[in-house]
Structures are given as C-alpha cells and as structure tokens.
Amino acid sequence: METQAVIQTTELTKRYDHQTAVDRLNFQVMEGEIFGFLGPNGAGKTTTLLMLLGLSRPSEGGARVCGLDPERKAMEVKRIVGYLPENVGFYGDMDAVQSLRYVADLNRIPVREAEDRIREVLKLVGLTENGGKKVSAYSRGMKQRLGIAEVLLKDPKVMFLDEPTLGLDPDGAVRLIELIQSLNQERKITVLLSSHHLQQVQKISHRVGIMIKGRMVAEGSIEALAREKFGVGDEKFTLEEIYMKYFQEV
Amino acid sequence: MGGLGAVYQKELSDNFSSFRFVILFALIAMVSFIISYMAGVSLKENLEGIAKPKFVFLMLFSAKGALFSLVEFVAVFGPLIGLVLGFDAINGERAHGTLVKLVSQPIYRDAVINGKFLAGATTIAVLVVSIVLVISGFGLALVGVVPGVEEILRLAIYAGISIFYISFWLGLSILFSIAFRSVATSFLASVALWIFLSFFISLGASVLANSIAPVEKREGADPETVIANSQIKEGVSLISPMFIYSNATATIVDPMRKTTKSLVLMGPMEQISSSRFQSPLSLGQSIVVVYPHLVALIAISLICFAVSYWVFMMQEIRT
Numbered sequence: 231m232e233t234q235a236v237i238q239t240t241e242l243t244k245r246y247d248h249q250t251a252v253d254r255l256n257f258q259v260m261e262g263e264i265f266g267f268l269g270p271n272g273a274g275k276t277t278t279l280l281m282l283l284g285l286s287r288p289s290e291g292g293a294r295v296c297g298l299d300p301e302r303k304a305m306e307v308k309r310i311v312g313y314l315p316e317n318v319g320f321y322g323d324m325d326a327v328q329s330l331r332y333v334a335d336l337n338r339i340p341v342r343e344a345e346d347r348i349r350e351v352l353k354l355v356g357l358t359e360n361g362g363k364k365v366s367a368y369s370r371g372m373k374q375r376l377g378i379a380e381v382l383l384k385d386p387k388v389m390f391l392d393e394p395t396l397g398l399d400p401d402g403a404v405r406l407i408e409l410i411q412s413l414n415q416e417r418k419i420t421v422l423l424s425s426h427h428l429q430q431v432q433k434i435s436h437r438v439g440i441m442i443k444g445r446m447v448a449e450g451s452i453e454a455l456a457r458e459k460f461g462v463g464d465e466k467f468t469l470e471e472i473y474m475k476y477f478q479e480v
Numbered sequence: 481m482g483g484l485g486a487v488y489q490k491e492l493s494d495n496f497s498s499f500r501f502v503i504l505f506a507l508i509a510m511v512s513f514i515i516s517y518m519a520g521v522s523l524k525e526n527l528e529g530i531a532k533p534k535f536v537f538l539m540l541f542s543a544k545g546a547l548f549s550l551v552e553f554v555a556v557f558g559p560l561i562g563l564v565l566g567f568d569a570i571n572g573e574r575a576h577g578t579l580v581k582l583v584s585q586p587i588y589r590d591a592v593i594n595g596k597f598l599a600g601a602t603t604i605a606v607l608v609v610s611i612v613l614v615i616s617g618f619g620l621a622l623v624g625v626v627p628g629v630e631e632i633l634r635l636a637i638y639a640g641i642s643i644f645y646i647s648f649w650l651g652l653s654i655l656f657s658i659a660f661r662s663v664a665t666s667f668l669a670s671v672a673l674w675i676f677l678s679f680f681i682s683l684g685a686s687v688l689a690n691s692i693a694p695v696e697k698r699e700g701a702d703p704e705t706v707i708a709n710s711q712i713k714e715g716v717s718l719i720s721p722m723f724i725y726s727n728a729t730a731t732i733v734d735p736m737r738k739t740t741k742s743l744v745l746m747g748p749m750e751q752i753s754s755s756r757f758q759s760p761l762s763l764g765q766s767i768v769v770v771y772p773h774l775v776a777l778i779a780i781s782l783i784c785f786a787v788s789y790w791v792f793m794m795q796e797i798r799t
Binding site for chain 2: 276277280283285286305306308309311313315317318319320321322332333335336337338377380384
C-alpha cells in the first residue's frame with residue numbers, strides 16, 4: 231500500500247507588516263505517521279498550523295490537507311482535523327462533560343451519539359472519574375487530556391497538537407506522549423506534533439521537521455538527519471544533538 | 481447554520497446563569513418597582529374624585545415619581561445592561577484561550593459573533609419585556625385601571641425601541657471587546673463612551689449653543705436667536721443615542737406630546753386656536769412624529785454591529 235501525503239505545503243508564506251513569519255515552506259506529512267514539528271519559539275510553527283486549518287490566510291503559496299485547500303474548504307478541513315492549540319483554554323464554569331457536549335454541538339454530533347462518544351473519549355484519556363468536576367479545578371495535565379478528548383470527539387483523521395506537553399511534569403508528559411502514540415497506532419490518526427520535549431518526540435516520531443525562522447531547514451527520519459549532519463546514520467545520535475547542530479548553523 | 485445554533489444556545493445559557501446578569505437584573509427590577517410604585521401612588525391620589533383622563537395606564541411609565549420616570553431611567557441605565565453583557569464577548573474568550581479552539585471547530589467564524597450578539601439581544605428582550613410586564617401588572621393592581629388596546633400597542637412599541645436601544649450598546653461593547661485585547665480596557669472604554677454620550681453631550685450642547693447664539697434672558701430676546709440656540713442645542717444632542725431614545729419613547733408613551741422639539745414658539749392667537757385641540761395624538765401620528773428617531777436608532781445599532789462583524793472577520797485570529 232502506498233502511503234499518501236495527508237499534508238502538503240507548497241511555498242507556503244505568511245508575511246505580517248514587518249516580518250515574514252513563514253517563509254516559502256515546503257513539507258509533507260504522510261498518512262498514518264507521527265510527524266515531529268520542531269523549532270524554537272517564534273519559528274512560525276503555530277502560524278503554519280493556523281494556515282493549514284484555514285484560520286489564517288497565507289500571503290503566498292498554498293497547502294493541501296487530505297487533498298483539500300484550507301483556504302477555500304475551511305469547513306471540510308476543520309471537520310476532519312482536530313486541533314489542540316498551545317495553552318488551550320476551557321470555560322472554567324463548565325465541567326468536562328459539559329465542555330465536551332458543547333464541542334459535540336459545534337460539530338453537530340447528534341445528542342444520543344454524543345453521549346456515547348463523550349463517555350468513550352473520557353475513558354480513552356483517563357478522565358472518566360473526573361467528568362463531573364469543574365474544569366477550573368483541573369491540573370494542567372488533566373486539562374491537556376481534556377483538550378485531546380475534545381479533539382477526539384470529532385473522530386479526526388489528522389490531529390495537530392501544538393506543544394501539548396508544555397508545562398507538564400515529566401511523568402505527565404510521558405503519559406501524554408504514550409497516549410498520543412496509542413491513538414496513532416490504534417486509531418490510525420495522523421499526528422502533527424509540535425513539542426520541545428525532544429526525547430519524547432524522538433521516541434514516537436516517524437519523521438521530524440525542523441523549522442527555524444520561518445524556514446524548514448530539515449525534514450526526514452531521525453536517522454536520515456543524523457546521516458546528513460554527522461555522516462553516519464546511527465541510533466546513537468539523539469534528536470537533541472541533531473537539533474542543536476541545525477540550530478547553530480542557521 | 482454553521483454552528484450558530486450551538487454558540488447561541490451556549491451564550492444564552494451563560495447569560496442567564498451568570499452572576500453579573502442576576503445582579504444587574506435585580507437592581508433594575510428593584511428600581512423599576514420603586515419608580516412605578518411612586519408613580520402609581522401619586523397617580524392614585526391625584527385621580528381620586530375626578531373623571532379618569534385617557535391613557536392613565538401609560539402614566540405609570542411616563543409620570544415622574546420622586547426623581548425620574550421609568551422611561552428616563554431605562555434611557556440612562558439601560559445601556560449598562562448592554563455593556564455588561566458584551567464587554568468581554570471576544571477578548572474574554574481570547575484571554576481564556578478558548579477562541580482559537582472555538583473557531584477551529586467546523587463552524588463559520590461569523591457564527592461566534594452572530595451567536596453572541598443574538599444571545600445578548602435575546603437576553604435584553606427577555607429583560608425588557610419582563611420589566612414592562614411586571615410593572616403593568618403592578619400598576620394594574622395599584623391604580624385599578626385596565627389598559628386599552630392602544631395603550632398595549634404603545635407599550636409594545638416602547639419595549640421594541642428599548643430592545644434596539646440597549647442592543648446598540650451591546651453591539652458597541654462587543655466592538656470594543658474585539659478592538660481591545662484587555663477585558664478591563666474594553667469595559668472602561670465602553671463605560672467612558674456611555675458617560676460621554678449620555679451626560680456630557682447635553683452639557684456640551686448647551687455650552688456650544690450659548691456661545692454661538694447667546695440668549696441672555698427669555699423675555700424680550702430676539703426670537704431668531706432663541707430658535708438658533710435651540711436648534712444648535714438639539715442638533716448637537718442628537719449625537720447622543722440616549723437623546724434620540726428619550727425623545728422617541730417619551731412621545732410613544734405619552735400621547736399628549738405632539739412634537740419632540742423642546743422649544744415651541746407660538747403667538748397668542750395660535751395658542752388659543754391650538755388649545756381647542758387638546759386631545760391626544762393617535763398612535764399612528766405619534767409614530768410619524770418620532771419616525772426619524774426610530775430609524776436612526778435601528779440604523780445605529782445595525783451599523784455598530786456591522787462594524788464589529790467586519791473587524792472580527794478581518795482580524796488575525798492569533799493574539
């Protein structure tokens with residue numbers, strides 16, 4: 231079976247008044263893979279994700295998500311793509327179930343089906359017991375899990391996870407990463423994962439892309455990148471070393 | 481409808497369950513009660529032993545109690561309801577990090593702002609209608625006069641105008657909540673504009689009128705200067721939505737008012753001839769008198785909402 235590109239960008243560019251946030255970006259994410267989307271803060275990762283969702287208009291170039299142009303078919307794209315924003319927020323006066331119900335309403339999932347699915351996704355992210363608790367009382371890790379539950383509710387083909395492990399304790403981060411991996415394996419969801427936890431990314435990513443100052447400076451499997459930078463495609467190079475090497479060169 | 485229904489439902493339930501709404505509603509209901517009670521009691525006293533004039537029922541709304549009439553009260557404090565319902569509509573979502581999540585669901589972006597505005601307008605409508613009904617019922621018991629068809633129609637129109645008027649302030653505060661990132665700033669800005677338009681414009685209007693066309697004393701002043709003075713004053717005051725609203729509703733609620741103009745110059749013979757026709761205006765004629773005011777009120781609320789719609793749609797979703 232030949233894998234297809236789920237996400238493909240061609241010369242994708244976003245310019246604000248004074249600066250170029252995303253500069254002629256070309257990359258692909260294949261079906262069924264976990265793509266580690268790396269780069270320092272302010273490299274343009276979130277802007278790229280917003281353009282892929284049709285929430286921000288590219289200045290030049292374009293993108294395809296599952297063959298759809300997010301600029302023209304934003305509704306269709308948003309129906310199949312689940313997006314977990316960086317620092318995702320919740321309505322503090324709602325509990326998890328109410329929060330999920332609102333998301334289900336927005337996705338026009340019929341009420342009866344929604345109740346089943348809410349139970350299912352809460353179980354999946356391990357929040358069943360806390361479903362009736364106000365979200366304002368949640369810990370950061372629980373909020374991130376609830377965020378993923380909201381994303382899963384629409385049964386997405388693709389997930390964009392923007393810094394899901396930011397601010398989590400090591401244990402929480404590991405558990406979240408494992409959850410993402412199991413979702414990828416069991417539900418065949420393609421994942422575009424942006425994170426600074428390079429160790430975790432290395433553990434689960436099939437391929438990574440390194441974005442610095444709006445440009446994709448490297449894209450490929452970790453072995454391939456290691457070979458390119460250090461001359462040997464060896465397992466002994468960690469993603470961190472590779473990343474630093476690229477970062478120093480730019 | 482692209483998510484409008486879901487956003488509308490959620491916002492509406494938020495509005496009704498929010499603390500600030502309960503506080504505001506309690507405050508306004510209480511003051512309305514007091515005002516209508518005072519008006520009702522003084523009406524009852526004055527009516528004793530005389531033949532009942534027409535439209536007694538409407539006087540519950542237009543008669544001044546100790547301080548001001550209900551109509552005046554809504555003109556001054558109604559905007560607060562609109563402001564409180566809308567000042568954090570968009571920047572509140574932004575601050576909580578829920579806006580990006582919301583628009584990344586399969587809904588149109590305008591569903592967010594339309595849903596919020598419609599939910600706010602519905603809340604305002606429920607509030608206005610219930611206050612009018614409560615006072616009507618209260619007055620019915622107190623004064624013992626049953627309203628006629630025309631009075632009910634006039635009250636319905638009054639409620640309709642009030643809803644548009646308060647919705648204008650809702651639209652304005654939503655606009656500020658889009659324009660300013662900070663919730664505190666947008667609240668202060670909308671309150672500042674409310675104070676400016678409601679209180680300072682009328683002050684400024686008389687200052688301006690008196691400096692351009694000074695009228696020293698009423699007696700013996702040049703009639704043309706008096707007219708000019710009054711025209712300038714009124715022209716400047718028309719900037720204020722409160723002025724438009726008060727004029728429009730006072731005429732609708734009080735059939736004896738035949739013009740929205742505050743200054744009427746008449747010769748002695750004209751006065752004699754007009755005094756023969758001291759009967760109330762028909763509803764249709766009252767509407768004709770305030771028609772421009774009504775159109776202006778509806779127009780500013782729609783324009784205000786259209787501007788916020790446009791700004792929101794053009795804005796980058798990221799902070």
